[in-house]
Amino acid sequence: MTKYYITTAIDYSNGEPHLGHAYEKIGADCVARYRRLRGHDVYFSIGMDEHGQKVAQAAEAAGSDPQAWVDGIAQQFQAAWSELSISHDAFIRTTEPRHHGAVEELFRRIQHSGHISQGTYEGYYCVGCEAFKLEKDLVDGKCPVHPTREVKWLEEPNFFFEIGRFRQKLLDLYDANPGFIKPKSKSNEVYNVVSEWTDDQKMSVSRARVPWGIPWPGDDSHVVYVWFEAVINYLSAAAFPNPGYEAIWPADVHVIGPDIVRFHAAMWPAMLMAADVEVPRQVWCHGWVSTGGARFSKSAGVAVTLRNLIDRHGSDALRYFVLREIPWNADGNFTWERFDTRYTAELADGYGNLVSRVLAMIRRYRNAMVPDVSTPTPLDTAGDELVAAYRGAMDGHLLHEGADHAWKLVDRANGFVEQRAPWNLAKGGQDAELDETLAALSRALARITLMASPFMPGKTQAVWEALGLPGEVSTASWQALEQPPTGGGSVQRLAPLFPKPAHVPQAVDK
Ligand SMILES: [Zn+2]
Secondary structure, rough: OOEEEEEEEOEEOOOOOOEEEEEEEHHHHHHHHHHHOOOOOOEEEEEEOOOOOHHHHHHHOOOOOHHHHHHHHHHHHHHHHOOOOOOOOOOEOOOOOHHHHHHHHHHHHEEEEOOOOEEEEEEEEEEOOEEEEEHHHEEOEEHHHHHHHHOHHHHHHEEEEEEHHHHHHHHHHHHHOOOOEEEEHHHHHHHHHHHHOOOOEEOEEOOOOOOOEEEEOOOOEEEOOOOHHHHHHHHHHHHOOOOHHOOOOOOOOEEEHHHHHHHHHHHHHHHHHHHOOOOOEEEEEEOOOEEEHHHHHHHHOOOOOOHHHHHHHHHHHHHHHHHHHOOOOEEOOOOOOHHHHHHHHHHHHHHHHHHHHHEEEEEEEEHOOOOOOOOHHHHHHHHHHHHHHHHHHOOOOOOOHHHHHHHHHHHHHHHHHHHHHHHHHHHHOOOHHHHHHHHHHHHHHHHHHHHHHOOHHHHHHHHHOOOOOOOOOHHHHHHHHHHHOOOOOOOOOOOOOOOOOOOOOOOOOO
16 A cells, blocks of 8 residues: 655644634645545644744733643644544644654754754844844834834854755755645745755754753753754654654655745755655645635624634535635635635535435435446546546645536536436336436446545535445545446435525625
8 A cells, every 4th residue: 555644734832723724734634535535545644833932922921831721722723623524643742752752863863963063143033933033134123024022132052953065955856856845936936045055054943042842952951943843743743763653754745834835845854864864755835815805804794713614604615615716736715705606506506406316316216226227328428537637636736626627527417417307218218218317327426426525524425325335435445436336225315415504695606
């Protein structure tokens, strides 16, 4: 079995989960579920980034000690991921001993190889960013991200990582693996930054004044700088440095947001090279989901919390919507209008309606037994083509395109019902053609349900069972998608999959 290790960025423990956090988990979960459908041995890791000054400050502001604070936040995130059906295998928290052990060992190896030096760091420091700032990056003497706070001039002894030594090795890595950083625009950005490094380029990787962190191996007057510590979670979750961790590592893909692409595509591989550990195979950068438009605020009238997003049409519909609406390789917008429009047109009137009419016809005309007829129809041919297109899109992580191919088959199947008019075949006693039609529709429905399963695991399981198909949709084989089961089973009644609540307006073209 091909192993497939997928990670998301770990979430910073200074507030509640929101749509931005959820979008990344939903997309990565869709990739993980798709890879399982393809027959891969998937290991899917998510988690929490729990150290650093901002966490300590948030805890203090809440009158809590840092560990109690991060415990509470981790519970909130885990509850959200459970509600959104995120199928992770590991939930790594950076306050866990297994992470401490991995961080210590990785930095011990980097130090042992002679790539750590000691020196003094001085400069303007923004507590909001937990980062030193260059004078040229300040606006009116303040951090542009935190204009209400004063930056401080700080000097402190630090450990430095001699990252400039890895410039050529990184450029060679990018040249040899054109898909290492996706999308292309991000790849160019990182390439340009690394190209400009000097041979003696250093990065400060410890902090002397932050108490809430992991002690530097061999010098506990420092902690490992939170950025360089958090990223090591991907190794911790794979049980590094314990024997056998290479069964999971390297990561096949790190899914991240655009703000941390340099860290993941340059600093992180350089750290691994310095420690003589294999580098990840790909860094996938998704875009931002924007909810801040005036139109959005006006129509919503309330803040967009994860709670009201899920409550609108349920968690599966939210998963489907964000992955269909917002390209997995670009920025996008969330609006309630688009959510309601797609819900009504594609879920209620599209997939949901197809399911209910096919089940109803098999019950009415064939006593709930799917006819055992495998004669190929034009609907099967369309299905073959769309399954191949779906595979191409999903293999390349183009989730929005994958969903689009699956829904093209929904349209084809609904068109097939109109064209064949089974009610007329039944009335006219055309039994052979009616059997062929209903069998083809049940095959198409099985295919659509399998293709949709990484997007909507709950709803598709309900349809799978109603179709009388065996087992769980989440453990079905790829073979079932290429050659869908034909006939013999009995179908069940199913409550409307996507009810239309009164507050949801009817679809309007936009
Ligand atoms: Zn700042």
